[in-house]
Amino acid sequence: MNNIVWLPLLMPFLAAPAARRVAAALSPRLAVWLLTATAVGLAACSTAALALLVVPGASYLPVVAVLGDLVRPLTSGEPTVVIASATAAAGLLAWRAAALVTAVRRHRADLHRARSLAGGTDEELAILPDDHPDAYALPGRPGRIVVxxxxxxxxxxxxxxxxxxHERAHLRGRHHHLLAAAELAALLHPALRALREPLGYALERTADEVAAAAVGDRRLAARAIGRAALAGKAASARGPRPRVALAATAGPVPRRVAALLGRGTDIAPAPVRVRRIVAAALLACVVVSGASALGAAQNLHSNIEIAQGESPHG
Known part of the structure; x- marks a missing residue:
């Protein structure tokens, strides 16, 4: 196993600084898809890299050698180092797998509890008798606007x-799936947590623009978001809102309102050169990560053929 297997584990740390610039440099919709694809791609590649690190160490186990028809271990490196790396990688994979299962179960429980409170009807709007101001898009079949x-x-x-x-835009765009993908990706690699905030902001800005177009008045949309945020300042800590339920009051509301009113940097796109650099930086991280994982997999395949006593090109 050559050293390129480590690159997919390092790329997320390089992607984080560029991700913070994406939401401001690109249009909200493009930023959403680029950030989601980056998070999922880097998480998949880093997980594959850990799995590739496990295999050479596992080849020292007699049962694995018999099952793989191996006549020698898969690497000529120092056995102690190879086995230690494999053990650490296996431990990380097991830990992350457990975290994923726990997160999915918690997510489903949160949604079930929220949908129970919203009632069992198929109407789009669910009104909760609660004095604490809150509103959010509740995913499900059908998706509902809870207020x-x-x-x-x-x-x-x-x-x-x-x-x-605004909330209808979240439901129709299935934004909760994109946010959940980023949340799960962050569980697979801690550096990907940095993509969660800019993605959340880009999702809210996307819904802001859809809402402004729907009512035909950007000032009205900005005023509604601002007043809702002020009214619901203390509601998030008490309400039944699930973690992946998106709400108009989330994120940096003053920055979003300024963008709707044309007073923020988001309303004036960054220069084309800057946008290209930011997008290229994220895409490069994904491409390098994927190419490295693929190269490491091909190298492992060659090592397996050698360990089985075959020619790697035969």
């Missing part, structure tokens, strides 16, 4: 429509 009576009292009718349009 408390406290939030309804805090907004006028036009602002409510803008708020509902």
């Amino acid at each position: 408390t009576t406290g939030m309804l009292r805090a907004l006028d009718p036009a602002e409510r429509e803008a708020l509902f349009a």
